[in-house]
Structures are given as C-alpha cells and as structure tokens.
Amino acid sequence: MTLSTAFTEMFAVQHPIASAPMGGSAGGALAAAVSRGGGLGLVGGGLGDREWVAREAALAAATAGASWGIGFISWSVDLGTVELALEHQPVAVMFSFGDPSAFTARVRESGASLILQVTDLEEARRAVDLGADVIVAQGTESGGHGARQGRSTLPFVPLVADLAGPVPVLAAGGIGDGRGVAAALALGAAGALVGTRFQATAESLAAPVVTRALVDGHGQDTERGNLLDVARGSAWPAHYTARTLGHPYLDRWRGREAELAADADALRAYADGVASGELPPVPVWAGEGVDLIDDLPSASDLVPVLAEQAESALTHALRNR
Template sequence: MALSTAFTKMFNVRHPIALAPMGGSAGGALTAAVSRGGGLGLLGSGDGDPDWLAREVPIVVEGTDRPWGIGFLAWAVDVAVVERALEYNPRAVMLSFGDPGPFAERVRRAGAALIVQVTDLEEARRAVDAGADVIVAQGTEGGGHGARHGRSTLPFVPVVVDLVAPVPVLAAGGIADGRGVAAALALGAAGALVGTRFQATAEALVAPSTTEAIIEGRGQDTERSSVLDIARGSRWPSKYTARTLGHPYLDRWRGRETELAADPRARKDYRDGVAQGRIPPLPVWAGEGVDLIDDAPSAAGLVHALAVQAEEALARASGR
C-alpha cells in the first residue's frame, strides 16, 4: 500500500520522497531515476550554470516521463537564471538559502510549484508570505550546507508543520532510510527530502572515492564548519556552514576561521594541494545518517526500498 500524502497528491508521485537538489551530484541521471522510482527528482542546479543545465536537463527528459524539478541557491541566482530554467518546463522549482520572494511570482506564472527550504522560523514565515506550495524544514543533521545555528530535525519539523499549515512540509536532515521517512510522516510532514543517501547511488554525479567515503563514513565523523568554504574561496553567506566528513584542512584550521580568511597563502596552499592530489578536489558532504548507508544501489530501486521500509516502520509503530 503506497503512502498517500498532500505531497504525493500535489505532484502525482507514488512515494512521499524527494531528492535533495545537491549541487554537482544531483544531475540528470539521478533526478530521472528518483522520479522514475516514484519520488520527485530535483536537479541540483546550484547557481544555474546554463551549460550545466543544457547538458543535464535533456538527460532528465529522456530518462523519465514523471514529474521532476530544479533546485537553486536563492543567494546565488537572479530572476533571469530562474526564468531560463523555467523554459525547460520543470514541475517544480526549489529555492534554498535566501529570500524566495523575488522569484515566486515568475515561478507561479510558469505553472511550476514553488518549493522553499527553510532553516529557521523566520525563513518559514517568509516562505509562506512568498506563497510557497511546499516548505522543506531542514534540520542541522543534514549533509552539505545548512544553518550555522540550526535546530535538530526532530523538534524543528513539527514546529514548522504547525506554523505553516496548511502548506505541506517535507522533513530534511539526517534521513537516510525508511525509518527516517516514517519518522518524518509521524512528525506531521507530508514526506522527506533525502540527500546523502542518494549520493551513494549508481546515478549520482560523484567520484567513486566519494561513494566509498560515504559508505565507510560514520555520523560522528561528520562536522559542520565554514573552514572548507573559506579555504575554497566559496561565496557562501556566513549564516550557513557545511556538514562534511573529515578533511585535512578541518584538522589544520578548526577554530581559526578568521585567521584562515585573512591568510591568502593558506588558501593558495589549499588550491595547490588540490592540484597536486594532496587534498581531495571536493569536500565529502555527508549528514549524520551516513552510518545507515552501506551500498550504492540504483536510485529508482532505492526510492521503492525507502517507501517499503517506511510502511513497515509505521505498521510496527501502530501495532499491526
């Protein structure tokens, strides 16, 4: 029996599971596979690079006839970028980490659903004011970027659910198996947005070393920090830090972020280390649920497996 929620009905998908639009790794093949499997695939466009979109969107279109969408970093794009992406007719546009207001009307006029990710209650109120069709409540356990002073998924999600009702909410942050999906539903969410678990799939746009690191990783080895953004010269707003697995620069500069930001030689050393192979080319973004990942299956099959696990967990909880 499929789990029917406001989210599955809105997008006409079988399972209350969405792919986190992870920049660089949620490419066309992964997006299509998640949608083909009965979830909502969201392409990780990040800053909306037109060449990247021109390469990856056709892969989605050729790979599935099911609903799919595109995700952007609100702080990194302008209206023209979103308008260009809407020409591909995505079913949804997801905006994260910034004000969705400037983009909302344009998304609405195109007939796409507006999904807004929030990391605190102020952002949740702003998402409602912008007319979000779906709100993603992201807990601090999630991999990749999130709020520097965020709240854990378990207490944060139901507060957002109550605040934004009747807008459907997806839970995000540390969800890596069907039990996590079931927990999201029990908290009042209409589904779950899953990231790290989908990085370790056959279709993810990641290096084999990244897949291996995620499979071997442990939750206690993840760390939320701004060190790697500073070292890489990233423009990420200081409000948001990133959760990753261990990294040489974390050990070297932990607690010395101000010093790192003021030292151009240190940042050059980082670039040289990447070029020489002494430092991994990219951090391994991973959430605290990484312990639950021990294989790299097809993403379509994974969606089904997560849904079955969620149904079983809910049945156990109800005593059936």
C-alpha cells in the first residue's frame, strides 16, 4: 500500500507526514532530516528572531535535498522576517495562532504554498476565505500552544475536512506513531502534522534534559494552561494555552495565575531559578501522545517508520472489516 494523498502530490513527498514548526527545537537540521526521510520538514520560526530564522532556513535549504518549509506564529512575526525566510525558497510557509492576513499575499506571490493552522471552526472558515493551500486542524491533545477552548483531534479533524472541501487538511494533536497517522487519514485528513514525536529525535535542538523528559513522560502528566507563560513573562495571548509536562511552578501556583501575575517576588524567584539552573529555561512542551516515545532516532529514519506503521494499521483494519 502506498499512502498517496493530495498532500503528498502537492509537495512531491513520499509520505503524508509533516513535522511541526516547533520554535526552539525544529531547526534546519530537523526539517531537512524529515524531508530527506520522505516527509515535509518545517523549520520553526518561533517568535520571529531574524538571525535564527536566517541561519536555520539557510541550513534547511542547503541540506534538505527535497521540499521543506517554515512556520511562524502570526501574532508575533513581522513581514520583514517572512520576507527573509522567503529568500531561501521554502516550498511552504505556515502560520499559526492569530490573524495571518498580513502575510498571505506575499507568500502567494513567492510561489510558496500557504499552510494555515486552525484551532476552531471560526479559524477554519477564515483559513478557507484566505485561500489556504493546506489547513492544519490542531486538536487540544497537542503539545505546546493551542486553543484554550479547542476541540480534541478525533471530532475536530472531520469537521475541518468537511468545511475545507478540496483543500487538503493535516491532522495535529496527540499523534505519536503511525497508527495516529492512519487515524488521521481515516478521519478525512490528507496527512498528519507531528510535533512532540519529532522533538524527541537526534536532529532536534531541544536540550538533552528535555528529550530525556519526553522519553520518560506520560500523557496523564501533561496539562494545558497559561500559568507557565505568566511565570516567565511570555507575551502569549491568554486564549492560547500550552500543554506541558510537570513543572515546580505548576504544583506551587496551579489555579492562582492572577495571583502569580501580581506577585513580583514570585516572578523574580522564577527568573532567579532559571538563571541558577534550578528551573528549566523553558517548559517541556509535550502532547498527550508522549507515552509512545521511547527512543531518540534520526528524524530521517523515523518518517518511513511512521509511514510503514500507518500502512500496516490501515491494511490490518481493511482485513478485519
């Protein structure tokens, strides 16, 4: 069985798998490895640091040997940074979290495909209206930031697929192995956007303490909220919360976000704890599929493994109808 979909045809990739553009960990090496493995690797443009974007986009362009792209956070990036990324000729540019309309025309002019991630049906309708070439339907099982009042992946993806019509949809959120990719296809998606699983790979820029935590982590230990954004003084809009593994400040301040925000001593203690190494510099972003991670392979090897698992799962399902 060959998993050929509208997504694989659009980007001339072998497998219906893309890596999420995770800020801080999805650099050029990871994106290139995913692309060499037959998927679509996406550099994580994060909050739009121009030096970082230029360096990692150049690395992906030089080493991917195939289609690669880049993703940005809509509320924090500026047009100049997007222009800088386009100089390296990505085949796709993805925008998440916020209104991407200031960038869509320029991306379209460049010839790159426009990928828009959505967290609810209102955002999905907006993505269709903006002419997205691909829509990513992100369920709340996902690691990192997502919608506070979003929907879980299983019911959300079919709704977005129906709404999107001919526009290919990628499922995201809680997909940790090939069975999740198979499920995405069964739900009407043209592929899967995978985050946490690719964060735990040899090419990820995540610190060893983070990748170790992912290997040892469990889905029931993740939680979604904005407390850690408050603690570290992040500018993330409150309606986009984040799913992370455990953290000392979660246990200490859970349910008291407003109190924490008003406590200058507690905020200073957080910064001091990070500076001293007592606290991790960033939370450990992790989706509910983290239990399925038990190794740190090369991303270029992981992509075909996920595809093979997906094919096996679909074949098994058909045999047992």
